[in-house]
Every structure is written in C-alpha cells, then in structure tokens.
Amino acid sequence: MLKNIKEMVENFSPSTLYSSKLEEMSRLTELYQLYIVDTEQEEEFDHITTLIRDVFTVPVVLISLITEDRQWIKSCVGINIKEIMRDDSICQHVIADKKAIIIENMENDTRFKNHPIAIEHNIYFYVSVPLTTSKGNIIGTLCIGDHKPKSFTNHQLQLLESFSGLVVQEIEKRYALLVEAKWKDKLLQENRRYLSLVNNLQDVVIQTDEQGNISFLAPAWEDLMGYTVEETLNQSFLNFVSTANRDHFSKLFSNLVERKADNFKQVVQYITKSGKKKWLRLVFSFIYDKNKEFLGTIGTLSDLTDLVELENERQKDRDLAKKVQLSVTSNPIHHPSFKIDCEYHSSLDLSGDMYYWVQIDEGKYGVILVDVMGHGIASSLVSMSIRSLLHGLFKKVQDPVLIYKELNRHIHTLLNSPDGIISYFTAMIIYIDTNNKRVEFVNAGHPKGLMQVDDTLPHIMDKGSLPIGLMEHPPIEKGIICYPEDATILIYTDGLGDIIGDDVNQKLLLCLKEYKKTTKTLSRYVLDSVELPDKLPDDLCVISIELN
Template sequence: MYTHIENQVKETQLKDMFYQSLFIHNPNASYLLDMNGNFVSFNEEVEVITGYSKSELLSMDFWPLFNDEDKPILLEKFTTTLAGQKNKFKTTLVQKTGTEIIISVTCVPVIIDGIVEGIVGIAEDITEEEQTKIRNEKELHLAQKLQLNVLPKPISNTSIEIDGVYIPCDELSGDMYYWQKLINERYAVVIFDVMGHGVSSSLIGMTICSMFRELITMKEDPVEIFTYLNEHIYDLFQSSNQPTTYVTGVLVIIDCQNNSIEYVNAGHVSPVLFSKSLSEPLPSLNLPLGLSNRATYEKKEMSYNKHSRLVLYTDGLVDSLECDPDKYIAELATTMQDHEHLSNEHFIKYLKNKKDKIPEIDKVDDICLVSITIKK
C-alpha cells in the first residue's frame, strides 16, 4: 500500500516537472495571468520579448504592452478565454523601448475543479516572418503589374477586332497571349499555356512572350517561330538541370487581304473559327513546345468568309466548366452562333461574365481567352 501511494506521488511530481519544464523552458514567451490580467508567472522569454524586468512585469497587467487600437480585440480574446474558449491570434506588442513587434498569441483557460482561475498563454515573435510576407506580397503585386503591362492593347479597325481576357488563379499566371499587326493587313495572334501556374510558370510565360515579340518582327512563318521557341525552351531546362516543362500554344496568322488563315497548334486546346453558321476547330497537329529538341512543326492553312469570328483560349476555361475539350468546342460553337450579332468587345464580355459565375472553389487553373472578329 505504501509503495503504491509512493508511486502515485512520484508520478504526480513527474507530471508537475514535465509541465513546469514545458512552461519555463519553452523557446517562446510563456506566461500565466490571473482573472484580472495581471502577470502571475512567466519564463525568461517574456522579459526578452517585452523588454521589462521580472519585478516590473509582476507589478503590472498586460494592457500597457499594446496599442489602444488593438485593445478592443484583446479584450474580446481575454473575455472569451476566461469563458472557457481557446484563442489564437496575431497582434502588435509594444516593447518597453517603444519598439513594436508582431506576435502570434495562443491562450487557453486554466481550469481547476471545473472553474476558470486564469489564463496561460504562449507568445511568439513573428515580426521577421510577417515583414517577409509583406515584402513578398509587394513583389508579387509588382510582378503582376509587369505581367499585365506585357499584354497587348485591343486592336479595332475596319479590318479586324482583337481583344483578350487574362485571369490568373494565383497572383501570377503561366498563360499569356500576344498579338501584333504585320505588313499588308496581316495579323499575328499567339496564346501560350505553360505547365503549372504561379511564379515559375509566369516567368517562363513572360520570357516566351518577350521572345515572340522579337521573333515576329524577323520571321512571319509560324513554323519557323515555333521551331525556334521549342529549341529555346528545351535547351533552357536541359542546361539548367531543371525538371522538364512544356508549353502548349497556338500561333495564328490572319491575312485580311486574301481572307486566309495559317496556324500552328502545338498540343493546345483547339481554337474555334465561326463563319456563316459553320464552325471549324483548329486542332493540334504537333507536340507541345519544350518536350523534344527534335520536334518538327506543321502548319495548316484555311480560308474564311467575311464577318468571321475566331476564339482562342487555354484549358483552364475548359477545366473550370468541368467538361471535356470536345464538348466545350461544341458548346463554344453554339455560343458563337447564338451571339454572332455581338461586337467583339461585347462578345468577350459575355464570355467573361459567363466564366465569372463559376464558384471560386472551381477556379483551379489560369485562364486566357482571346476573341478575334474578322470584318473583311
């Protein structure tokens, strides 16, 4: 009997030592408050994080450590914790020197025999982490503005109208489009979809778009342009020992004088050409860019009637509508027919509004959409 009691005492002592060690030796600031918010006990990290001495802390409550504007939310957290609720939140702590730091606070009620007797909490200095987060957000915002500035302005004249919609699922997108007027009433329009999304994909997309802008001034053959881009993308990842990526894309050259279109589709979802109640997809004939440095590219030529409309898009639009590409092509062709009376500007607004009705939870990929109305 004596041994059993002795073991229980030792077990209780071990538990007390365990909790005391967890409190005293915690790498973050650990503290115990009474029902009035006065400091009862704390570890050395509380002195470090606040700048106050032990004697100073034991003679004060926690309110002087915070700005007036933060006190309403702190009062709410303090009150709900005393009511038995656990809380975790971020706030700004004012050190004795006046320096402000950002802390993450976790506080729980101290319950003894079913009655709340105080609050035990842990505070972690996350100032550096939060400042880094703010810097990253600013840099992402700047990168997003730069990416938007790369996109071309709409074209509208007596021959053609071209406009686009760019919708990243993150701050940045790997989907890009670009168009440019060439000589003799010819227009080049390209759309790219880089594997993945986010920062790395956006950098690749902007690089490709920048290269295309230079290439289209020197070469007008879509096969030559895509062959060059393919070799460059392949060499880029082979030389840097990075995992292979690939890029799908469509390059369309529209000749408004001869009513003709030539295009190269490199593994991309099929654009749709609608003309005089007939729709025709522009299917892929080639491998995506960047998969093989031996890939060859084939172009296709086709004619069109006056007052035609051509729509290019990325697979994020298909994925967001939860349908397979063939079904979406048929649906898009029907939409183009039903709304052929709309101007190019209003047609692309209609498609964008239709996309905007998709719940946010379903928007898991970047989306680019380009509409081209050919008037003659």
C-alpha cells in the first residue's frame, strides 16, 4: 500500500532540500511503486558497485534511494552503512539541484567540511550523480568516495553517469519481473491442484520393510518396469538395480540407515523385465520407531531415462563444441621482436574466455582477450560469435578504438534482445607496432593489465571504456605507451583475481621482477606461482607478450 505522499511532503522539515513539492510527490510516488526500498541485498546491484569500484579505483561505492526522510543504501562496497537521515545527507543536494555534486576535497568545501561522513567514515573525496528513471524522476543517487582528496575529470563524470543509467535500467527491469511474477503466481495457484495430480501419477509410490523388501507398490510400477505388483512384492528392491550399481547403492543405503538419516535421494540404473536399462530417481524417507530403530522406507521412483540419455547426448555435443572452441584459439608466436604465449583453463566444459592474436603486417600485431558475462554454453556461443569477426577486423581496422566500436555495434545488433536481456563482455584490445615501438590499447571494463618498459615501474593499462555491449555509444579513451628498447605485457581475465584476491597486480609485479627467461614462458611462470584449486571458480586466462 502506497504511503500518503502528499502528506509526507507537506510535513517536510525546514532543513529538507527538494526541487519543488510537485516534483517531490512525483518522484516519491514512483520510488514506492518500484517496491525496492528496504529490500534484501541483490547480486545484480552488488555486481555493479564492484565493477564501478574497479573502474574508478575508489574504495567506496554506494547505490542509494532517497525516501521522504532517509538515504537508504541498496548496495555498497567499502563502507558499512545502511541508511543516512535525509536532512544529514549530502545527496539531498542532488535531489534539490537535479544535477551531480562533485567534492574533490571536503576540507576545502565549507558546506561539508565538518560533515559526519567525512568525520565518522574518513571520506574526503565524494561524487554523487542522480538516478533518473525513464519517467524523469530522480529516485536516488550513485556515489563514489575515497579516503583522500582527488581530482575528477569530465570524462570520469560521463562514465559515472553512464553507470547510473545502468543502475536505473536494473531497477526498472527488476520491477517488470516483479509484475510478471505476480501474474504468473496467480496462474500457478489456479493450476496447482491439476499439476500436483499429474506429477504424482508419473511417480511410483514404494514402501519397504527394514530388510529392504518391497511391502507396497503403486500400479504405475507395472508400466514402468514390466513386472506385475504381485510378482514384485516381498522381493528386495536391490534385485531390480543393475549389477553395475548394486554394490555401491547397497553400501550407500546401509550407511545412511546407520547414521539415522531422515531421507535418501539417488539416481540409480534399474533393469526392466525385458532387460532394458532405465534410470530412476529414488526419493526415500526413512521410518523409525520412537527408539530410533529402523522400520523401513517410503518413497517414490521417477523415470529419468529420457533426461539422462538427453544429458548424455548434450555432453557429447558439449565435448565436440569444446574441441571446436579450442581449435580456433591462436598458437604462440615467437618472432625476434615479438613473443606471445597464453595459459588457459576453463571452469566448465565450455568457456566465455576467448583470446586471439594475429600478425597484421611486418612488425605489426593485434591482440584481444575477451571475458564474456556468465559461463557455459551461452557465453561460449557469444565468444565464438566475436571470434568470427576478429581476423578481418584486425586486418582492416588497425585502431583499438575502432575495433571496440565495431564489436559494440555487433553485440547490440545481433545479441541484445528487445526483452531487456543484455549480453556484454569485458576485453583488452591491443595494437602493437614493433617498428615504431608503440603500443595502443583500449581496456573495456577488463582487469588492469601491466606493461613494463625496460626496468622502469610498470604502466597500468586502465584507459578505455565500459564493457562492450552495456550501452550503444559510451565514451572511449585510448591508451598509448612507447618503449625505447624492451617491454613486457601481462594481461589476464578476472578468474585469476578470484584466486589471488585484491593484490593480484602486486603478485604480477613480483612475477615480472623474478621471471627468468628460461624454457618456461612468462604466462606459465605466473600460473606456477599460484596455487590453483581443483575446481576453478571462473574461467582463467593469462597472456604474456615480450617485445625486444
């Protein structure tokens, strides 16, 4: 139930800032209609705040919504805060002035010099931009902060405003899904009784005694297995399990009984009367007396044969797709003035990480490392779609900015659907001219690479833009690094950061310092210095480039 918005606005305190009463009532009405205030933490918003933190290299990021009396925090990193009273909020100035506020040093700003956020949270740099909905209402703010003063350029402001549009898009998409879920739930309630009946008829109800002998069977057993109920009763249910599964299943079942488990779920291969193999899902509840003595089981058998066989066929398809995906990756190049190697590991059968390089001309090379959102089949298909463009694109367009624009156009034209599903990927796009000893790059929301020139401190490869596919025309900044003699470049996907943690670049700096040019490649040396888990949390790719 919506609050009495008009009464709220009429009762504002004199210290509450707003543009006009009419605009305040409009924005509060929409804010509460979106059903987002005082909701739980959500991964989608946390992903955006983390991305903003990495792009702007700041410790503090906030997504906040401004109610009639609070600045309520939907997502934040770097600060432990849930809400701020509106009258004490810096962001209420954004609501009132309808534009961003930039404070490069709070100590030099008389309005906020003694503000609680500076004193209590040690924040001296603070930028806040409005969250403006498609209806034109400012419902909140997107803020970044740092514990030290710093400058903020117009280019950075454009980037932050682009991110605020992404936050609003996520809020409005969330509301659309809530409305859709409400209608779906209504339909499900009307059909629940019918669906429950159908689902029960597909299963076989079974009961056994303490010895595992079948004491009750539903008639559906006869259609499933070919045996009559009469000839099956009083037999051990293990008699119908395939020989290959029987010993393992028997031991597992016995161990659960000894541990006084409550239930048992397992997919087991059964043999029908005609000798056909069927995969059944067993869901058993264990029955005990008041002294915890085992009396038997009751449960259901569900035929999963078609699903198991379909999954086996899909696995064959995934194996073939994996071979195809690996077949189009680039081989190492070892030229006198250019050497490139890669170490690549996928977390699943199919990966969203993709790398490619090509010699464009004598002494000129193009390199790209891509990390598509998500994992598995969907992300691998997107990466293969990108891969199909790269050879001709690098040959034709020898500029990382133009390559970014063409890939962005490709994603928006072919992959982003009208129903709001967005495909995007991060990328490091590099053009290397060894004749003129010049490296040009665009970092598209990717982890920051390192380039060490001679023995100087490494350059951070952070100039660029947003991930490709997030928006149609983002601002782009190209990085240029020249090297007089030798240079080494290290780039990687965020799977490496997931394993090493926040100090990933410090680890890579140490590898650059300690690496000796032996038979081992630099990319291999980096991975050998990291303890990889048995199961990777994300796809992992490390590329090393040596320029001599």
